[in-house]
Amino acid sequence: MPFQFGWFSTGRDLAARQLLQAAWGKMKEGFIPGEITFVFCDRERGETEQSDLFLDLTEELGLKTITFSSRRFRPELRQADRDQWRTEYHQGVMEKIASYKNALFVLAGYMLIVSPEMCQRYPLINLHPALPGGPTGAWEEVIEELIRQRADFTGAMMHLVSPELDRGAVVSYYSFPIQSGAFAPLWEEDPVKRGPLFWLIRQEGVRREIPLICLTLKALAEGRIRIKDGRVVDSKGEELKGLSLTQEVEEYLEA
Template sequence: MFELGWFSTARGKGSRNLLTAVLDSIQTGELKAKISFVFCSRDPGESAETDAFFELVKSHNIPLITFSYQKYKAKVNGSDETPGGSLPQWRLDYDSEVLKRLRPYNPQLCVLAGYMLIMGPEMCSRYNIINLHPATPWGPKGTWKEVIWELIQQKAAETGAMIHLVTPELDRGPVVSYCRFSIQAEAFKPLWDSISGRTAAEIKAEEGEENALFKAIRHQGTIRELPLIVRSIKAISEERVNICKGQITDNRGQAIAGYDLSSEIDRIIQGRE
């Protein structure tokens, strides 16, 4: 059985939705896998949302390991400021403490799902870890909000989402899989026409995230994120995609720049699968 490790800070409903999507796929047999453990960087009682996430994990009898990074930071009087933007020593020590707690488990793949900490070198060398980024491999970097504003500024033709291998450098790991969709399709044309002659900065100042084009791009991206995570795990578990020593290869052992799951995701979105 293909074994998964799950990492989350569990700040809100989205974290529960991600875990539920994978658990549902396991229960239906779509994923031939099991979640060996769930690790959370908060302890019980730190947040009502996080406690709701814990109840979900416990309801499925999954081993739950918690270790509060905020409490640890306070205990060691940690600081976020370091020369050159590298992780402070207390964060590296925190990762070491996490690894001690995870010694009984040996997952083949780990998933970051709402995990709000950058992984240090020790953690990245111990596990193959994947994470979601709300853009194509060649698209903008940054948060999903920053990505959308940049797409609007560029009058981009398409966007999507990708799963990448986690490295100590944020959002820079090798691309494992991705999906793409047009944002210049017929349904989008009236939305682009409505902002003609305005810059992204002007739209952001006047309408913000209530802008219809902004909302449409976000919606089309969001509805693809959960299927992309599930289908990416499925592709890895079936060895259609392989992660070996930081390199991504196909089922013939050839290096690839990400596995294109656009057709599979589109069929799911359109209800044909």
Template sequence: MMDFGWWTTGRDRAAFDLFDAAWKGIQDGVISGKISYVFCSKAKGEGVYSDRLMDEASMRGLPVVSISAAKFMPELRVADRERWRDLYHGMVLDALKDLHHDIVVLAGYMWVVSARVCRSFPIINLHPALPGGPCGTWQEVIWQLIQERAGSAGAMIHLVTPELDRGPAITYCRFKIRGNDKWDILWDQLDRSLKTTDLDAIKASYGETQRLFAAIRMEGVKREVPLTIQTLRLLANGDILIKNGMPFDRFGRVLEAPLDLTPEIDPSLQGAANRID
């Protein structure tokens, strides 16, 4: 049985739903493991969803550790982000030293971890882009996809390294954002707007409510939970092994390419409300 350390910022509903789905997947026997503790980078009172997540974890008998990143040496965070990152995560590692994990899962964790953390234990991260795709927050990823007029989007689980969002991908799933009438209508609407304004002005005016942006986000969120559950299942079963910062298959061979879990994930989405494709 594999022990997962669960690191989160608990910023939004998606972060809570991801934790809840992983917990249920373990309880239902889908994932042969357990969440051994929850670490939250917000203190109680700093967010509705982070409070809810920590309360639920406590009620389920999990140790919960919270250290506010926002309140930790804010002047240093502005002046020297790398130094701040080292000191903050040094405090985190000290707070977690008596708690066991085989792998740490960054699930809606909004801070870049320090190099020391990357070297200390295996860490996986959910990133809302395809392997080799845009880096950054999910908002930055989606706007870059729109700017590049991408044909596909997706999500991946990758190993965390000091290079932001560029550690080796182990699993992913994809979906098209072009090529059928519903998607093409959204691109056409955007193109009409771009005849009289630019993309930066559209971002400023509409933000996350812009229809193409919102549709891409909705489709991505649908896949984040099943991608995470299936990846944790593969790790717990030993189908994917993490050694020395690299992914291997169960026979000890280096995973030459990340596993495309789209065929396993798409059938679970059939009938989802408001589906675009």
């Protein structure tokens, strides 16, 4: 039986669609020996143009799709007590995905913080646009912090989702330098927010995210890495601090 993945996304932009399309395509061609058994989206039809396009894509690909609007779920509680809202919303999510217990869940552009209970009940991995130990938050915040720190490298990682934001055990990662080459002259300018340096870092990060996800799912489906009792282990069961896929990501881009 192919390795089973569940896919979570808010579907907020083109990148969300590209990630799903790429992973699905690599499974269809056999590069990843797995299948997406369902897609979960926290937007329903009619909420935003972008999420509607995402739902159009899941329909086009023939994927089982589960929707449950986070915007429409108890908005008064969300404003009054965000933690309690998160718990109750994800209790509803867990009820909707209860029949998919054997799947590994991939968060790719899912913009909500998952409740602690859901983190502990299911194996979830998340794409985070920073290196292990790097800045937390959305990609915009990460890049702004990298510029403030005048960082030498950046990258992205897949990690286990844990109650502590963006700090779960690292599954895989890649890195690339941001002080040399085309980046170098941009540091000489005043690196204002959202200037040329900001967007070049974003561009180079985005083009590596699809390879990272596809190569990580391939490694999981082939058993090179496994999730066991909240830990990341290799094929022999020995604990890993994250599988470096830097070289494989660059080779993927050159292929």
